[in-house]
Amino acid sequence: MAITVRIPTPLQKLTRDQSEVSVVATTISGCIQALEQDYPGIKERICDEQGNLRRFVNVFLNEEDIRFLKKEQTPIKDGDEVSIVPAIAGG
Amino acid sequence: MGYVKGLKCRECARIYPVEAIYVCEYCFGSLEVDYDYDQLKKVVTKKRIESGPASLWRYRDLLPINGEPTVGFYSGFTPLVKANRLAEELGVREIYIKDDSSCHPTLSFKDRVVAVALSKAKEFGFDTVACASTGNLANAVAAHGAWAGLKRYIFIPHDLERAKVIGTLVYSPNLIMVRGNYDDVNRLCSEVAAKYHWGFVNINIRPYYAEGSKTYGYEIAEQLGWRTPDHLVCPAASGSLLTKIWKAFKEFHKLGLIDSVKTSLHCAQPAGCSPISDAILSKSESIRPVKPKTIAKSLAIGNPADGYYARDAVQQSGGTAGIASDQEIVEGIQLLARTEGIFTETAGGVTMAVTKKLIEQGKIRKDQSVVIAITGNGLKTQEAIQSTLTSALEIAPQLKSFEERVLKNTNAGAGLPRP
Numbered sequence: 001m002a003i004t005v006r007i008p009t010p011l012q013k014l015t016r017d018q019s020e021v022s023v024v025a026t027t028i029s030g031c032i033q034a035l036e037q038d039y040p041g042i043k044e045r046i047c048d049e050q051g052n053l054r055r056f057v058n059v060f061l062n063e064e065d066i067r068f069l070k071k072e073q074t075p076i077k078d079g080d081e082v083s084i085v086p087a088i089a090g091g
Numbered sequence: 092m093g094y095v096k097g098l099k100c101r102e103c104a105r106i107y108p109v110e111a112i113y114v115c116e117y118c119f120g121s122l123e124v125d126y127d128y129d130q131l132k133k134v135v136t137k138k139r140i141e142s143g144p145a146s147l148w149r150y151r152d153l154l155p156i157n158g159e160p161t162v163g164f165y166s167g168f169t170p171l172v173k174a175n176r177l178a179e180e181l182g183v184r185e186i187y188i189k190d191d192s193s194c195h196p197t198l199s200f201k202d203r204v205v206a207v208a209l210s211k212a213k214e215f216g217f218d219t220v221a222c223a224s225t226g227n228l229a230n231a232v233a234a235h236g237a238w239a240g241l242k243r244y245i246f247i248p249h250d251l252e253r254a255k256v257i258g259t260l261v262y263s264p265n266l267i268m269v270r271g272n273y274d275d276v277n278r279l280c281s282e283v284a285a286k287y288h289w290g291f292v293n294i295n296i297r298p299y300y301a302e303g304s305k306t307y308g309y310e311i312a313e314q315l316g317w318r319t320p321d322h323l324v325c326p327a328a329s330g331s332l333l334t335k336i337w338k339a340f341k342e343f344h345k346l347g348l349i350d351s352v353k354t355s356l357h358c359a360q361p362a363g364c365s366p367i368s369d370a371i372l373s374k375s376e377s378i379r380p381v382k383p384k385t386i387a388k389s390l391a392i393g394n395p396a397d398g399y400y401a402r403d404a405v406q407q408s409g410g411t412a413g414i415a416s417d418q419e420i421v422e423g424i425q426l427l428a429r430t431e432g433i434f435t436e437t438a439g440g441v442t443m444a445v446t447k448k449l450i451e452q453g454k455i456r457k458d459q460s461v462v463i464a465i466t467g468n469g470l471k472t473q474e475a476i477q478s479t480l481t482s483a484l485e486i487a488p489q490l491k492s493f494e495e496r497v498l499k500n501t502n503a504g505a506g507l508p509r510p
Contacts, residue, residue: 009285010116019285045117055377055399056102056119060278065394067380085281086114087121087396 001026001076005035006083014042028059029072031082046084056087093157094131098122098298101400109155111215111295121396122298124155128345135346137317140309144168147203147306153342154306155299156210162239163206165195167306171314171462176430181450185460187320188427189311192435192468197234197258199227199436199467200332204303205235205292211299212290218242220290223280225273225328225389226255227467232292233262244289246276251388254471272383274393304332308339311462312349319354321459322410324446326359326438326466327367328390330401333358336464337404355410357454358401359445361387361420361437367398368412371405378402386417386475387437389467411454413445420444421479424469434469442466 002024007015015021016039023038025031032053036043046057052072053059059066060083066074076082098107102120113122135152143149147167148160170190178186191200205228212220219242222232229245236243243264247256248271259266269276277293284291292300312319319340325333333356340352360368363385370378378398383391395401405412415423423443428434435443446463449455469476486492 006282008114008281010114010119013116046119054102054119056121056396058278058394063275063278065274065380068382083278083282085278086119087394 001078001080003031003076003078003080003082005031006081008084008086010086011042011045011084014039014045025076027072027076028061028066028074028082031076032072058085058087059083060085093155094127094134094152095155095157096125096127099125111212111217111290113295113297124298124302126153128342132346135348137348140313140348147206147303147310150306150309153302153309154207155302156207157214160206160210161213162209162235163202166202166206167194168310169194171311172431172433174431174463177427180426180430181447183450183455183457183459183461186446187311187315187460187462188431188433188465189307189462190433191307191464191466192433192439196238197227197230198471199231200304200307201227201231201467202235203306204228204300205231207303208290208292208296208300209235209239209241212241212292212296213239215290215296217288217290219244219288220292220296221245221280221283222292223247223273223276223294225391226251226259226471227389228293229259229266230255230471233259233264233266236264237262241290244283246280246283248273248276248388252472252474254473258471272393273391274380277392301331301335304335305339305342307332307464308336309343311336312340312343315460315462317343317349319349319352320462321353322355322357322449322455322461323464324357324359324413324442324449324461325464326387326390326442327398327401328392328395328438330358330367330395330397330399332464332466334397334400334404337408352408354408356405356408357410357445357449358405358412359442360412360414361385361390361441362414362416363387364391364393365412365414366393367395367401368414370398371402371412372414386472387420387441388472389436389438390441411449413448415441415444415448419448421476423447424476425479427465428469433465435465436467436469436472437475438467439465439469440475 023034100115100120172188174186221244249268284294364383380394420440423440
C-alpha cells in the first residue's frame with residue numbers, strides 16, 4: 001500500500017532533506033523496513049538493537065499514536081499517513 | 092558569564108553545541124544542558140546565592156544563559172509556607188507548602204521556566220516565541236513575551252478553563268485553539284516548529300526552558316535552611332518538574348551547599364491521566380500513554396515526555412506515587428484553602444489529595460517533614476470547584492436581618508443553603 005511518511009527534522013539528512021517521502025508497506029514494521037531500504041541508516045536511528053522502536057520515538061498513523069493501535073503490527077492501507085515525531089514536553 | 096559546556100543526550104550521552112535544538116539525531120533522546128560543575132564549585136557559595144536578587148535569578152550561575160537575564164526579574168522566590176493547621180489536621184509534625192500559586196506575574200511555576208526560556212530565546216536572536224500549553228504555560232509566555240516585546244503564537248486545546256483563556260488573551264498574543272487534546276496540540280506544534288523559525292519554548296528551546304524548574308527545588312532547600320525535606324510530593328504532567336527538582340537537590344549536594352539529599356520524591360497524578368504513577372505503582376518497565384479524562388487539565392498529558400526520567404527520580408529517591416480521583420482533587424483544594432488560606436488549582440488539589448493518602452497509608456510517617464509542591468493558582472480552574480461550594484448568606488441591609496439570618500443560624504464559618 002502506497003503511503004506518505006512525514007520525516008522529522010533530525011532524520012531529514014538521511015532522506016535527502018525531504019520532509020515527506022512515499023513508501024509501500026502493509027504494516028508499520030513493513031514501513032520501517034521500506035524506509036531503511038530507500039534511506040539506509042534510518043532504521044538504526046529509530047529502532048534499538050532488538051529492532052523495536054526506541055522509547056522516545058512516537059509514531060502516528062493518521063494522527064493516532066500506534067501505541068493505541070497495534071504498535072508495530074498496526075496495518076496500513078493505501079493513502080494512509082505515518083508521522084515520526086520525537087517526544088516533547090510542555091505544560 | 093555562563094557555565095554551560097554544551098547540550099548532552101540523556102539517552103546516549105552524545106554532545107551537542109548550545110543551539111536551539113532539543114533532540115538527539117542518533118537516538119531521538121532529549122537533550123539536556125550540561126554544566127561545568129568543577130568551575131561552578133569554585134564560584135557558587137551560599138553567600139553568593141543569599142546576596143542575589145529575590146527572584147529565581149539568584150541561582151543564575153546554575154541557569155543556562157550567557158549574559159544578564161532579560162526576562163522575569165520578579166519571578167520565583169515564592170513563599171515556603173509552614174502549614175501548621177494542615178499538619179495538625181493530618182496528624183503530621185512538619186508540613187510546608189511551596190506556594191507558586193503566587194508566582195509573579197501569572198501565578199504559576201511556569202513563570203520560572205518561561206523567564207529562562209525567553210532570556211535564552213533572545214540570546215539566540217528569536218523575535219517570535221511560541222508554545223503548546225495546557226494553560227499555565229500559555230499565560231506565562233503571553234505575559235513575559237509582552238514584557239520582552241516578542242511576537243507570540245500560543246497553541247492550546249480547545250476546552251481549557253475560561254480563566255486560562257482570558258489570562259492569555261489579555262496580553263494580546265496570537266492564541267490558537269486546536270480541536271484536539273494537549274497531545275494533539277503538541278504533535279502539531281512539533282511540525283510547526285520544524286517549519287517556522289520560532290522559539291518554541293517547550294520544543295526547540297526546551298533544554299533551556301526545563302532548567303528553570305530547578306529553581307523551585309533550589310528555593311525549597313534554601314528556605315528550609317540549606318537542607319532537603321524527608322518527603323516531597325510533586326504533581327506530574329510531562330514529569331519535567333519532578334525530574335528537575337531532583338536534579339536541583341543533587342546539584343546543591345554536588346556543589347557542597349547541602350550535606351545530603353535525603354528526600355523521598357512522590358509523584359502525584361489524577362485518576363483520569365496517571366501514566367507515570369501507574370508505571371511506578373505497578374513497577375512496570377514501560378510507561379503506557381493514555382487518553383486523558385480528568386478535571387486536572389494542567390496535568391492532562393497522556394504521553395509524558397519526561398515520564399521515564401520522573402519514574403527514575405522517584406525510584407532513586409525511594410519514593411512512590413499516588414493517584415487522586417476528581418472528587419478527591421476537589422476535596423484537596425478545599426482542605427488546603429480551609430486550613431492554610433491557599434487557593435490552588437486542580438493540579439494542587441491532586442498533590443494535596445495524594446499527600447493525604449500517603450500519610451494515611453503510612454508511606455509518610457508522622458514525625459517526618461513534608462513539602463507539598465503547589466504549582467498554580469485556583470482562580471484559573473474555578474469551574475472544578477464551583478458546584479461544591481456552599482453559598483453565601485443573603486440578607487436585607489438591616490441589623491435585624493443580620494441577627495436573624497446570620498447569628499442565630501450559624502456556627503463558626505458554616506454556610507446555609509439558600510431557602
